[in-house]
Amino acid sequence: MGIKILTIEDDERIRQAVTLALKEEGWEVLEASTGETALEIFQETPADVVLIDIMLPGIDGFEVCRSIRRASDVPIIMVTARADTHDVVAGLEAGADDYLTKPFAPKELSARIRAMLRRSRSADTGNMERIQVGELEISADEGLVLKNNEELHLTKTEFKLLVELASQPGKVFSREVLLERVWGYDYFGDGRLVDVHVRRLRTKVENDPASPRYVVTSRGLGYKLQP
């Protein structure tokens, strides 16, 4: 069964061209021109990856992202017009895993999708031992994080980030390293991906996200998991 990509884009020609190019890359593509139809389609046929253009008529990309995120931990890629706007941070905070700026090369998109699916799978099938840190119990094999024996619902990217940090508790990981290992980015990846995901992760694993006990900032260097 092929990998299904749901692409949400209101511009008819862009949608057709992107669909064409993605099909050429070998993906199955589902199309939606509005957020409303996208949510209907997603309910019927859950896709493996969702591509959302932020500028949509009706309910906007952020809202679509939040709605999908409430129901699923499917990888979401946002498409924005510019990299240096609040849109990126807002999109990531709405639950997106990664973003691309228009115009992007469909080849680049394919590479991002592959990186995401790889991390989803590796998180599912990796062979790490169970790691116990304070109240947290991370089981990489099962893709589970327990806090006081209750399961936490992390997205795949959040989970992968936590596992990466937990692979060497106490060691500081720079953003560059995390971007490469979790997102598959080279040196010029956007550090905000790490920052926002760390923030999201903290709201789930920390008792008080404002003064974190587990995912700790190391000034000017990066992040670490406090053993």
Added chain:
Amino acid sequence: MYTRKASSLRRHKWWQGLLARVTIAYAVGSLVLATMVASFTFAVAQNRLFDDLKQSSIDQFNSNAAEVRKTYEDLPDTENAEASAPQSLNQKLNRSDASTPILVRRGEQTGLSNIPEKDLPDSLRLAIEEQKRPIEIVATAETEQGSEKRYIIGMEMPDLDVTYYEVFLLADLEKTLSNLRNILIGAAFVSSFAGAALGYYAARRALAPVSRISNAAKEIAAGNFQTRLDLETDPDLAVLSLSFNEMVDALKDKIERDERFTSDVSHELRSPLMTLTASIEVLERRRNDLPDVAQQAVTLLSQDLLRFQKLVEDLLEISRMDAGAVQLQLSQFGLSEFLTIVIRNSATPEIELRHSTRDRDLTISADKRRLSQVISNLITNAAKYGGGAKAISYRKLGDAVQITVEDEGEGIPVKDRQRIFERFSRGGIEAGKRASGTGVGLGLSLVAEHVRLHGGKVWVSDRIDGKSGARFVVELPVGDQIDNDEEMAI
């Protein structure tokens, strides 16, 4: 947001400041006023005191003169009586502290005092001989203690062959006046100091709104458009505050409109580009299914699509900068690794990277994406016009870092060294003319803008090792250590 620093204003002398000038004006003004008042007071006091002294002196003289007349009219004509007359007179005469009587009888001075009659001014004696009434005069006499001012009254009584004088010393009066003068001078100085203090205070008070406005303007220049002035209770200042706030509103509107426009244009340009990019990629994948001619066309298309994309990106970047809508995404990173990667990703990965061992671990706080665009634009520029960059080096210089890109071309003539950083200017070609190169002439102007946004500068010179070639230098402040959490406040 980028702003020209207020500190770059020309330095002024301290006295050119409004505060200093108002203070000085108040001080000078009150000194002049106090001097005038003091002089007037002194003149009035002097006259008044002298008049009083004169009046009491004249009264005393008249009563004493009457006593003298009485004594000599009643004097028996004996030698004995004549000899004892001054003695008895001496007891009857009314003598204030500072007065001395002089009595001349039959051409002889009696022993009433130690001031000899001949010391008295001739003019007085002449006047007395001519006029049969009391004559008064102010004279200065030289004594052993120095000069001394005297008020002298004299009168001849020809029927008795007596001339009677009284000499009043003005020393007390002089002393009083001199004390008064000192007090007045002191008071003038005190009041001019008080004036200066008052002026300083008043100017500070008056300038307080100016400094509030200046602070608000600084805030706004730094991009904080929420800043408004409180409306002053003073109606004059309220008008100023109101206009200032209106100006900020208008400015904010304008910037937001510009930003919206840029964003709209950006969206409108990106949409067709997106379709083109995706479609060309499909064509590229299916290249082998196409006839030769179509393949050539696809090659041309995809090359120029890239160029077009770059042009749109650069133009949008510049218009965002013009709109002041750019925010740097600062992070802290090592220069050595950064430059190595930028060189590796460039079209000429063989460029040599040089730095001293001391600077091996040098880090900088900058916008990584923008700085990489700066360096890669310089590399591209060198490839186009300078025969390719040969070496990139960096070094720390105080609080700044200099990154240098050198090529082995013909160098840049001195007259063009400013112009090449302008928009749409290209090596050897005047702006406005078309050229067949692939550049669009925005590369170096973007370099200049990016560097300026970082608070740095960029310039070009000849190579310093004497070889032919251009040497582009980017100088950036090292920047503060950045906290991750601050960085997250995006």
